[in-house]
Amino acid sequence: MLNGIVVKAYNSYYYIQSGSKIVSCNLRGRFKKERFSLTVGDEVTYTMTGPDKGVIEEILPRRSILKRPLVANIDQVVLTFAAVNPDINPALVDRFLVVAEYSELDIIICINKTDLADLDAVSQLAGRYEQIGYKVLTAAAKAGTGIDTLRSLLYNKISVFAGPSGAGKSTLLNAIQPGLELTTGEVSHKIGRGKHTTRFAELLPLAGGGFVVDTPGFSFTEFNDMEAAHLMDYFPEIAAVAPACKFNTCLHYKEPQCAVKQAAADGRIHADRYQSYLEILTEIRENKKGY
Ligand SMILES: Nc1nc2c(ncn2[C@@H]2O[C@H](COP(=O)(O)OP(=O)(O)O)[C@@H](O)[C@H]2O)c(=O)[nH]1
Ligand SMILES: [Mg+2]
Ligand SMILES: [Zn+2]
Incomplete structure (x- = not known):
């Protein structure tokens, strides 16, 4: 039995990469009966049925799953933003961070x-996130700046690139791995393509080992699945302070003697971050009201 990884799924065919070889495989009938949804990133065992053809015998346990886009066994996400054009929006950065934290990436x-x-503005913003504990890189994809550092962080991992349209994700990936030839620019064209890539995510191999996934972004519908009481867990600096709140049910909203609110007032928690927390909290609570 051979081992491989699903790099692409299309019309009930699965393209399995094994070493440098790609084998197009079907699923054994029993998987269809079990309604098991095999997805890009899954590790499988297979047997050959022809020169480039095979059949999938077994699906190995998943280490992680990202729902939108649907990709299994992701190691990390590279949240990509343009400093300028489109200008970085910290509230949007926080929303991406919350979905990534919720997905345990x-x-x-x-x-x-x-x-x-x-x-100066870039390093100030970078500092805000570094202080929380996030790894922050800067890059200028067109000039080739920051590419080597980024590439070294992708080695032998499955990395998903997410972020707003126009941030330069595809341009970065083309610089990291010459030959990928991902479409860049042309926003109107990309909207259609974006939808397509969301449904059919594809693992793109890196020459040094590892895979990347180019996506048009995340879906923020994940907020619908979150519990208000758990939102703080997706803001590491809020979770760190929360145990000092008077009430252990504190949502850090209007409760008295809230350590989080106090920390935001003192500047130990950035005011924008606390504001993002409150905005998402409100969205979650409004979603859960009736309907
Ligand atoms: N000035 C500048 N433009 C860039 C940079 N990276 C990407 N771009 C441009 O920004 C536009 C959007 O890039 P693209 O890679 O398609 O963004 P994506 O939607 O995130 O994949 C394209 O016109 C790129 O040429 C950069 O570092 N500097
Ligand atoms: Mg793109
Ligand atoms: Zn509190």
Whole structure:
């Protein structure tokens, strides 16, 4: 029996990469009966039925699963934002961070297009996230700046690139791995393509080992599945302070003697981060009201 990884799923065919070879496989009938949804990133065993053809025998246990886009066994997410054009929006950064934390992914924040930006503003914003404990990289994909560092962090891992449209994700990936030739720019064209790639995520191999997934972003519908009481767990600096709140049911909203609110007032928690927390908390609570 051979081992491989699903790099692409299309029309009930699964493309399995094993070493440098790609084998197109079907699933054994019994999997279909079990309604098991095999997905990109899954590790499988298979047997050959022809020169480039095979049949999947077994699906190995998953280490992780990201729902939208649907990819299994992701090691980390590279949240990519343009410093400028489109200008980085800290509230949107926080929303991406919350979905990534909720999905239990390791996180790298990449601030791209630094060639267009005020470097003091970039390092100030980077510092805000570094202080929380996040790894922050800066890059200028078109000039090739920051590419080597980013590439070294992707070695032998499955990494998903997510972030707003136009941030430069595809441009970064093309620089990291020449030959990928991902489409860049042309926003109107990309909207259609974006939808397509969301449904059919594909693992793109890196020459040094490892895979990347280019995505048009995350879906923030994950907020619908979150519990208000758990939201603080997706803000590490809030979770760190919360045990000092008077009430252990504190949602850090209007409760008295709230250590989080106090920390936000003192500047130990960034005011914007606390504001993002409150906004998402409100969304979660409004979603759960009736309907
Ligand atoms: N000035 C500058 N432009 C960039 C940089 N990276 C990407 N771009 C441009 O930004 C636009 C969007 O890039 P793209 O990679 O398609 O973004 P994506 O939607 O995140 O995949 C394209 O026109 C790129 O040429 C950069 O570092 N500096
Ligand atoms: Mg792109
Ligand atoms: Zn509190």
